[in-house]
Amino acid sequence: MATASILIIDDERVVQESLSRWFTEYGYDVRTAGDGRSGLSALAERPSDIVLLDIKMPGMDGITVLERIKEVAPEVVVIIMTAFATVDYAVSALKMGAWDFIRKPFDPDDLSRLVEKALEHRGLMAENVQLKRSIEEIARFDDVIGKSAAMQAVLNLVRTVGSTDSTVLILGESGTGKELIARAIHAASPRRYMPIVPVSCGALPDTLMESELFGHEKGAFTGAQYRRKGKLELADGGTLFLDEVGEISPKTQVDLLRVLEDRAFVRLGGQKLTEVDFRLVSATHRDLEAMVREGTFRQDLFYRLNVVPVRIPPLRERREDIPLLAEHFLSKLSRQMNRRFAGFEPAAMDRLARHDWPGNVRELENAVERAMVVGTPPVIREADLPMKAAGEPFPVEGETSLAAMERVHIQRILDKNESNVSRAARELGIDRVTLYNKIRKYGLRKE
Amino acid sequence: MPGLTLVPVGAVPAGFLSALSARIVSLFAFETVRARDPLDPSFSRDPERGQLHSTRLLEALAAACPPGDGERILGVADADLFIPILTFVFGEAQLSGPAAVLSLTRLRPEFYGLPRDDSVLLARTVKEALHELGHTYGLLHCRRPDCVMRASTNAGEVDLKPALFCRSCAAATRS
Ligand SMILES: Nc1ncnc2c1ncn2[C@@H]1O[C@H](COP(=O)(O)OP(=O)(O)OP(=O)(O)O)[C@@H](O)[C@H]1O
Ligand SMILES: [Zn+2]
Numbered sequence: 001m002a003t004a005s006i007l008i009i010d011d012e013r014v015v016q017e018s019l020s021r022w023f024t025e026y027g028y029d030v031r032t033a034g035d036g037r038s039g040l041s042a043l044a045e046r047p048s049d050i051v052l053l054d055i056k057m058p059g060m061d062g063i064t065v066l067e068r069i070k071e072v073a074p075e076v077v078v079i080i081m082t083a084f085a086t087v088d089y090a091v092s093a094l095k096m097g098a099w100d101f102i103r104k105p106f107d108p109d110d111l112s113r114l115v116e117k118a119l120e121h122r123g124l125m126a127e128n129v130q131l132k133r134s135i136e137e138i139a140r141f142d143d144v145i146g147k148s149a150a151m152q153a154v155l156n157l158v159r160t161v162g163s164t165d166s167t168v169l170i171l172g173e174s175g176t177g178k179e180l181i182a183r184a185i186h187a188a189s190p191r192r193y194m195p196i197v198p199v200s201c202g203a204l205p206d207t208l209m210e211s212e213l214f215g216h217e218k219g220a221f222t223g224a225q226y227r228r229k230g231k232l233e234l235a236d237g238g239t240l241f242l243d244e245v246g247e248i249s250p251k252t253q254v255d256l257l258r259v260l261e262d263r264a265f266v267r268l269g270g271q272k273l274t275e276v277d278f279r280l281v282s283a284t285h286r287d288l289e290a291m292v293r294e295g296t297f298r299q300d301l302f303y304r305l306n307v308v309p310v311r312i313p314p315l316r317e318r319r320e321d322i323p324l325l326a327e328h329f330l331s332k333l334s335r336q337m338n339r340r341f342a343g344f345e346p347a348a349m350d351r352l353a354r355h356d357w358p359g360n361v362r363e364l365e366n367a368v369e370r371a372m373v374v375g376t377p378p379v380i381r382e383a384d385l386p387m388k389a390a391g392e393p394f395p396v397e398g399e400t401s402l403a404a405m406e407r408v409h410i411q412r413i414l415d416k417n418e419s420n421v422s423r424a425a426r427e428l429g430i431d432r433v434t435l436y437n438k439i440r441k442y443g444l445r446k447e
Numbered sequence: 448m449p450g451l452t453l454v455p456v457g458a459v460p461a462g463f464l465s466a467l468s469a470r471i472v473s474l475f476a477f478e479t480v481r482a483r484d485p486l487d488p489s490f491s492r493d494p495e496r497g498q499l500h501s502t503r504l505l506e507a508l509a510a511a512c513p514p515g516d517g518e519r520i521l522g523v524a525d526a527d528l529f530i531p532i533l534t535f536v537f538g539e540a541q542l543s544g545p546a547a548v549l550s551l552t553r554l555r556p557e558f559y560g561l562p563r564d565d566s567v568l569l570a571r572t573v574k575e576a577l578h579e580l581g582h583t584y585g586l587l588h589c590r591r592p593d594c595v596m597r598a599s600t601n602a603g604e605v606d607l608k609p610a611l612f613c614r615s616c617a618a619a620t621r622s
């Protein structure tokens with residue numbers, strides 16, 4: 001993110017120093033000037049997004065400085081700093097184009113809010129977002145990568161559903177990015193300033209799960225030395241993310257159903273009903289509908305969870321995302337691991353793009369990470385990749401005849417082209433009649 | 448990770464520091480957390496404002512305890528802190544330096560007319576401690592809501608963030 005820049009013009013040294021330390025912690029680019037003249041030359045050298053301007057200074061006074069700033073850099077947002085006695089002065093400064101004023105000494109809360117608002121006003125935030133969009137039109141929600149139609153559809157749904165309070169059920173194989181999408185939904189929601197609280201439902205036995213969700217009063221059971229808030233309470237105002245929701249026990253299913261119906265619960269060992277307001281997002285790699293049919297998952301709970309289903313397709317069904325994701329992980333991990341890899345050799349990328357990724361994006365991320373450990377910068381080579389070459393040149397275990405390979409290859413291309421014979425033939429470089437003959441010869445499926 | 452020295456700045460309730468250090472150890476993985484004798488903060492008190500100048504305190508803390516390689520020092524004051532232009536601060540830290548300081552005053556529910564609640568106080572203090580220590584590792588404020596490095600200028604905002612670093616901030620404290 002381009003850093004916001006702030007120029008502080010104040011004759012008092014302590015004011016310059018303490019404000020500059022304070023704003024530096026926010027990651028802003030801070031400069032200071034001790035009088036109007038040096039402030040103006042600092043601006044001439046390089047503009048700032050915001051100027052914090054002391055109105056009473058020896059030499060050129062604040063009003064004059066403001067006038068000059070508005071002449072040379074009208075887009076700069078000027079905030080006037082004033083002592084109590086000079087409020088009148090501040091009012092005339094507002095008339096002259098200052099954006100707002102703040103009284104010394106500042107309440108930190110007021111100051112941070114004012115600066116945030118000023119930056120918003122400056123359009124900086126919007127510009128940043130814009131910039132990011134155009135650099136990488138394909139990347140969304142910061143970390144969710146995917147330009148495939150399937151992922152774009154998921155992201156569109158995230159955006160629409162994000163702005164509502166609807167209950168969402170995220171479905172997808174392990175490692176497809178369910179948690180990431182849950183966080184994106186939260187980030188797109190009006191609750192984004194409140195926490196998202198993940199609960200890993202598969203990880204805990206029943207008894208611990210109860211206190212994890214509901215919290216407990218002091219002395220609720222042996223070992224409960226303190227009162228502890230449960231995840232439900234922690235999610236109040238925000239989003240509760242139930243991961244692996246297909247794993248919860250019948251007992252917890254009942255408990256959970258009650259909470260979802262009442263939006264209230266009682267802490268373990270407590271009496272009082274506590275109301276909670278959270279948005280519910282759950283995820284599972286299981287087929288919950290099948291579990292309902294088998295009687296291992298309550299139907300009423302399923303209906304409560306499955307208001308808006310979001311399906312994340314496995315990586316092998318959106319192969320065009322593989323190169324993007326691989327590059328993304330490479331640059332992210334390069335930074336984290338401090339190993340300067342610039343990219344993949346074409347054969348390596350090709351291998352990645354063809355692999356089936358049963359562990360989906362997580363497996364891909366791990367593969368890239370391992371390759372970075374094994375390989376030597378600046379490029380990842382095919383030999384650095386952990387996946388075995390198995391199965392690719394020899395499609396059928398033990399069968400190495402040309403006919404066997406041809407049969408498997410044709411089937412694969414047919415599947416890929418959804419059994420569209422013309423397209424498959426084009427890709428295979430043969431005519432349709434030849435392909436039909438081969439399909440008949442090998443007895444291949446074509447729906 | 449090397450050690451952390453906890454220094455009471457003036458009188459700090461007995462037991463509170465040990466509870467705090469236990470929580471910091473579990474969350475930050477310092478090898479050792481030592482407590483030291485209290486630092487007399489009177490030199491930093493502004494007679495007009497009645498508050499302690501946090502930047503002065505940081506200097507004294509850093510000097511009083513010349514830290515070894517990577518050592519950190521955290522002052523805990525049961526008195527209100529300020530820097531000259533602001534009405535107060537929850538705490539202050541030397542960016543990429545050894546020292547940090549925080550105040551309990553405005554983390555107490557009592558300060559806002561609510562009933563005393565020491566578990567709330569401890570929870571907030573732990574976050575404030577992690578936050579300021581994060582600055583000593585060079586971390587700047589983080590925009591993620593699920594990160595303790597998110598800026599908070601009122602107690603409500605402290606409550607809203609977790610006592611955890613987000614992944615990228617956590618990585619920076621380890622490097
Ligand atoms: N579209 C994506 N863009 C960038 N990173 C992704 C994407 N999808 C997944 N990842 C990354 O892959 C890893 C696995 O994702 P995540 O934990 O969200 O998957 P999951 O479906 O919740 O897995 P599980 O079901 O095993 O819990 C994470 O590190 C995540 O950041
Ligand atoms: Zn901070």
Ligand SMILES: [Zn+2]
Nearest residue numbers: 589594613616
């Ligand atoms: Zn962070």
